[in-house]
Amino acid sequence: MAELRSSLALILVLSGCAGVPSATPDxxxxxxVRSLMGGDICSDRVAGALAARHLTAAGISGIERTPVTPGYPTEYSLAQRQAWVRQPGQPGAVVVQYDQQSCRIALVYARDGATLPDA
Structure with missing residues (x-):
């Protein structure tokens, strides 16, 4: 039973390192994305995450960057950021959460009525 727990823990740790799908952006x-993010060092990785979700340059009207709000006071990390990607004619935003130090993309999701384009 202990071996099973250890194996499961290892799988969970390694899957957390995988990040989310990425693609080479046009x-x-x-x-x-580089321009709207003000030259942020992670802009190319954010663009790759957006490309994997089939967003295009024409489908982006703005990007706002914010720190990640912690769920608990002990979870706060200054390295975590969110890029709120606005789309023309749509409410809400596509949110890309990333680590500002490693540029690892943690999450990509639509929020507040935004939708992700179909493949």
């Missing part, structure tokens, strides 16, 4: 998307 140059227009990469440049727009």
């Amino acid at each position: 140059p227009a998307l990469a440049e727009k």
